Amino acid sequence: MPSQPEDPRGKDAGPRPAPITELPRRLAYLELDETDRQRLHELAPLLNSRADAFVETFYRHLFSFPETAQFLQDDELVARLKKAQQDHLASMLEAEWNDEYVAQRGRVGDAHAQVGINPQIFLGAYNQYLQFCSRELCLGLEGESLACAKRMLSLQKAVFLDISLTLEAYFHQATQSLRQALDLVYQANAELRQFAQLTSHDLKTPLATMANLCDEALDEFREQMPEEAAELIESASKRAFRMSATIDELLHSTMSLHSDVPRDVVDSGLVMDETVELIRPLLKQKKIQLNVRGELPHVLGDRARMREIFYNLLSNAVKFSDKSDGRIDVDCTLQDGDCVFCIHDNGPGIPADELERVFVPFRRLASHRDIPGSGLGLYFTKTMVEQQGGRVWVESEPGSGSRFYVLLQQAPPPA
Ligand code: HEM
Structure with missing residues (x-):
């Protein structure tokens, strides 16, 4: 297997500090507070009244660069964008820093990423906006105040240049790491x-x-x-x-790891019965009680894969069972057109820091090293569930057992 890339911060580096993602922490880091909100509100009437003038200047600038003009070939799109950008900038001055504010900024980033507008172009647009606003605000200034404002404008341009150059290095690194990860996966x-x-x-x-x-x-x-x-x-x-x-x-x-498999209507109750028959000798051997609660539904899936999924999960529960009164409970709940199967055992459980690894190929849990196995069973289980358009996950409490969940689509009722 390929080895994991080393942490560039050195072998003994501790866990990476979490990025600042919470909105209050972001505001605190930028020292953006009530006084700023008040000042933005004071600016809003003037800047909003000049919003049309801004977009005209802005679009002249964008049309003068083929790199940005290429995104603006359609008049209707340009009209829509001018309106969207004006609204967006107006909401910045409203300074309602809440979840919707964050979500809207995320949508803009998504929309831009989708059409290929890179951060350099986006930052350049904000530079344009700040230049425009500063000029508007400086109109009445003269003498040393005007000279000072002009110096601030030049400083601002230099800062934007630096930010865009440095951001490229961040993106380059991020892309490299992704490439490395992809290479490892391939x-x-x-x-x-x-x-x-x-x-x-x-x-x-x-x-x-x-x-x-x-x-x-x-x-x-x-x-x-x-x-x-x-x-x-x-x-x-x-x-x-x-x-x-x-x-x-x-x-x-x-x-065919990534291909979808044809999905039929499968009676999961029958598949479960077949699987239970197969593991009955193992259950007997370890004196484990298995209960299938209620009637299991019909799902959309592939019968052979479902049998294998149930077999893998049940036989794992048996294999790792460490109690004299071993128990496995199986049930299924319906949720908005999906069936969520739960296979619950009272075995040793999985430590929290190992939960993420259970579906990774060849990764065996430290506590399972002495128990025979290939380290592929749960990986195949995950693959087979996903091939049927489903999801598998695990919850566990060390010492008192694990719950493996398999979500598959419920079959429509017969016509
Ligand atoms: C101050 C900078 C900018 C702001 C605030 C801004 C704002 C927005 C907003 C609010 C949207 C709509 C997002 C949504 O779907 O909810 C959007 C989309 C878009 N923006 Fe920007 N934008 C900026 C810069 C630019 C630049 C410089 C370009 C092109 C050179 C551009 C081109 C686009 C395009 C093509 C879309 C997708 C429109 C669509 O398909 O409907 N934006 N932008």
Whole structure:
């Protein structure tokens, strides 16, 4: 597996300080307070009355650069933008710094990112706005006051130049980190595919032999063995055949990790019954009580994958169960057209700092190192759930168990 990139701050650097994201912290960091709000309100009448003049100057500037004019080819769009920008700048002067204010700024960023307006162009627009406002405010000034205001305007331009140059370095770094992360994902994916191809063949041959040996033993000695032993051998044989089919399915799903699978109406109750039958010997062995509460719904999904998902989650719950009175409860709740299955065990649970890793391929939890497993089961589970348009997540309380949730779309009622 590729190694993780090292933290550029050095090996022993602690956790990164959280960015300032809360609005009150942002305001505090900028020292933007009530006095500023008051002053902005005082500016608003003059600046709003000059809003038309600003957009005219602004658009002359934008049209004089091909880099910005390219975004403004349509008169209707320009008219809409002028209005949107005027409203936006007016709301800045209203200075109602609340959630809606934040959300609106986010929408502008999203809209710009979508059409390809980069931060340099956006910052340049604010520079234009500040230059315009400063000129308007300085109209009555003369002498040293005017000279001082002009110096401030030049300083402002230099500051915008610096900000835009430096921001580019931030974006460059962010893009590089993303590229590195993507490379790691592609590499891991390629290795995973190779691993799946190589191991599927090696696993299927001994499985077929095992299944045949079980069948032979039953054919030859069924009469001489207790019924219970015959049942166990039969169940081992079924499981071996099913595992072989599962390996084919998993290989297929690994090869088409991002493709959606066709979705049919599947009776999840039946799939759950089949799965429970498969793990019954394991439940018996560890004396675990399994309860499926209520009737499970019909969902839109892929039957084979659903069986595998249930099998992975149930067999994990059994495998890691550490209590003498082991319990697994399964239920499903309906939420706005979705079915949320919950598989709840009273096993050892998962520590909070390991929760995020449980679905990562080959990442085994520290506490599970001694228990056999490939570290792929939950990764495949997640992949298969997502291929069916669903979601899987886990909640856990160390010491008293875990709840694995699988969300799948509810099937529409029969016509
Ligand atoms: C002071 C700077 C600017 C402000 C305050 C601003 C404001 C806005 C707002 C409020 C929207 C609508 C967002 C939404 O969908 O809710 C928007 C969208 C957009 N802006 Fe800006 N903008 C600025 C600079 C620019 C510049 C410099 C350009 C082009 C050179 C530009 C081009 C666009 C475009 C193309 C859209 C998408 C419009 C659409 O498809 O409807 N903006 N902007």
